Amino acid sequence: MSDLNILLAGFGGQGILFTGKVIAYAGMMEGSEVSWLPSYGPEMRGGTANCSVCLSDRAIGSPLVVTPDVLVAMNLPSLERFEDDVVPGGLIIVDSSIISKKVSRTDVKAIYLDASGIAEANGLKGAANMVILGRMFKETGFCSEENLDKGLQKSIPPKKAALIDSNRKAIRLGMES
Amino acid sequence: MSMAERVLMKGNEAIAEAAIAAGCRHFFGYPITPQTEVAAYMSKRMPKIGGIYLQGESEVASINMVLGAGAAGVRVMTSTSSPGISLMAEGISYIAGSDVPCLIVNVQRGGPGLGGIQPSQADYCQATKASGHGDFHMLVFAPSTVQEMVDLVAGAFELGDKYRMPAMILSDGMLGQMMEPVTLPEPRDMRDDKEWAARGHDGKRAHNVINSLYINPQELESLVKARYEKYAVIVENEQRAEEYLADDADIIVVAFGASSRVSRSAVDMARKSGIKAGLVRPITLWPFPEKFLAKHAGHAKTFLSVEMSMGQMVDDVRLAIKCSRPVEFYGRTGGVIPTPKEVYDAIVRINGGGQR
Numbered sequence: 001m002s003d004l005n006i007l008l009a010g011f012g013g014q015g016i017l018f019t020g021k022v023i024a025y026a027g028m029m030e031g032s033e034v035s036w037l038p039s040y041g042p043e044m045r046g047g048t049a050n051c052s053v054c055l056s057d058r059a060i061g062s063p064l065v066v067t068p069d070v071l072v073a074m075n076l077p078s079l080e081r082f083e084d085d086v087v088p089g090g091l092i093i094v095d096s097s098i099i100s101k102k103v104s105r106t107d108v109k110a111i112y113l114d115a116s117g118i119a120e121a122n123g124l125k126g127a128a129n130m131v132i133l134g135r136m137f138k139e140t141g142f143c144s145e146e147n148l149d150k151g152l153q154k155s156i157p158p159k160k161a162a163l164i165d166s167n168r169k170a171i172r173l174g175m176e177s
Numbered sequence: 178m179s180m181a182e183r184v185l186m187k188g189n190e191a192i193a194e195a196a197i198a199a200g201c202r203h204f205f206g207y208p209i210t211p212q213t214e215v216a217a218y219m220s221k222r223m224p225k226i227g228g229i230y231l232q233g234e235s236e237v238a239s240i241n242m243v244l245g246a247g248a249a250g251v252r253v254m255t256s257t258s259s260p261g262i263s264l265m266a267e268g269i270s271y272i273a274g275s276d277v278p279c280l281i282v283n284v285q286r287g288g289p290g291l292g293g294i295q296p297s298q299a300d301y302c303q304a305t306k307a308s309g310h311g312d313f314h315m316l317v318f319a320p321s322t323v324q325e326m327v328d329l330v331a332g333a334f335e336l337g338d339k340y341r342m343p344a345m346i347l348s349d350g351m352l353g354q355m356m357e358p359v360t361l362p363e364p365r366d367m368r369d370d371k372e373w374a375a376r377g378h379d380g381k382r383a384h385n386v387i388n389s390l391y392i393n394p395q396e397l398e399s400l401v402k403a404r405y406e407k408y409a410v411i412v413e414n415e416q417r418a419e420e421y422l423a424d425d426a427d428i429i430v431v432a433f434g435a436s437s438r439v440s441r442s443a444v445d446m447a448r449k450s451g452i453k454a455g456l457v458r459p460i461t462l463w464p465f466p467e468k469f470l471a472k473h474a475g476h477a478k479t480f481l482s483v484e485m486s487m488g489q490m491v492d493d494v495r496l497a498i499k500c501s502r503p504v505e506f507y508g509r510t511g512g513v514i515p516t517p518k519e520v521y522d523a524i525v526r527i528n529g530g531g532q533r
Contacts, residue, residue, distance in 0.1 A: 063351070
């Protein structure tokens with residue numbers, strides 16, 4: 001793998017930043033150079049949250065992802081704001097349980113995933129982000145399955161270790177979607 | 178936490194942990210975005226390791242607490258963001274005028290005024306030239322990665338102690354908020370045994386005085402002059418910069434901190450399209466690494482200063498190369514981060530101009 005620039009965007013509270021952290025940690029376990037840059041400030045409070053994650057085999061220059069290889073859109077404003085920025089041939093994963101609009105570009109791969117629906121049907125309400133992560137992993141293979149799991153474990157503090165299994169299950173559902 | 182292990186950390190948290198590892202047990206500050214994680218981290222860690230975390234009622238109070246602790250000889254720090262530094266200016270001047278070492282972290286945001294909370298480098302002139310009233314300088318370090326946030330902390334404390342002066346880490350909201358893998362240093366024990374410090378001694382020696390008030394102008398002048406002799410030694414010995422593809426470059430991009438990361442990507446893009454661009458990244462902003470620029474003035478045709486400000490560093494680049502080459506500028510300000518493509522386009526424009 002050379003470079004993979006990922007932009008995750010949605011509402012605050014959907015676990016956008018956490019998803020980015022799992023990806024960054026998994027990339028680090030894989031031996032890649034990684035960076036994780038959140039949006040911060042008032043826009044995080046009830047508004048949109050987004051997160052840039054860069055994975056590379058070289059030192060990372062700008063950690064701000066302007067032209068993503070992968071866009072994960074978990075709400076409509078995020079899809080509308082970032083769709084045009086995705087590189088030709090890139091990947092857009094749309095949480096279709098929240099966004100009914102289709103991707104208008106024809107030069108990218110678009111995946112519509114009923115992530116919230118899948119999560120809720122399996123008793124994993126609130127884990128739509130991990131379902132999407134599982135699917136993104138399947139599409140990009142940005143790290144080994146083992147390192148993805150290590151990344152998850154590293155991202156959850158010891159006090160909350162009980163949450164590892166449900167997240168793991170949600171990632172698995174995404175992989176199998 | 179095993180120290181050799183690589184962990185993902187925010188720049189703000191990494192700088193706090195690095196300061197603790199460097200023996201800092203005194204932190205005084207006041208919360209402000211995008212710096213607050215430094216204070217939050219310290220408030221959790223310091224009580225557990227016998228240190229002091231105290232939130233002052235303002236930045237003004239906090240910097241004067243730093244002066245007090247520093248005068249007593251302990252390793253002490255504060256951190257804030259741009260408007261907070263303006264409030265601290267008086268205290269920073271007192272600290273410099275009292276020859277007291279300390280570490281000041283500025284996680285810059287857009288200005289002037291309350292400005293915004295997004296990353297900026299518009300406090301360059303304030304940090305390097307006018308951190309407060311009077312004749313003085315601070316050591317100013319500009320990290321460009323989270324690892325470097327960590328690595329520069331111990332050195333900043335050490336040089337501050339060595340030269341008895343305040344040191345600043347000039348960071349920005351991007352470096353403070355982003356996470357990257359870091360390896361933390363081994364913690365060290367600090368003995369606070371500075372012979373000049375004003376602290377209890379059971380009457381065993383003459384008492385030390387830490388002061389910045391000198392009514393007699395001749396006395397004050399000679400103290401300031403002695404300080405400037407020390408500054409000359411620092412300018413001679415402490416300049417630091419990183420050079421990247423600079424040795425054969427026609428265009429030397431000069432950028433520090435966050436904008437140097439963007440510039441490095443732009444230099445790579447330029448090289449791919451056959452333009453001989455290189456990067457000189459100042460690590461010390463004061464002393465400004467003029468030696469690292471002057472050495473390239475022979476082969477480089479143009480210098481390009483890339484900043485997240487309106488071009489506050491341009492004159493320093495001009496002086497470093499004695500105006501022997503044109504110094505162009507590209508920048509964004511107000512909290513906007515330039516993209517590699519924008520900087521690449523600036524390089525291409527300059528390159529085209531050079532061929533005409």
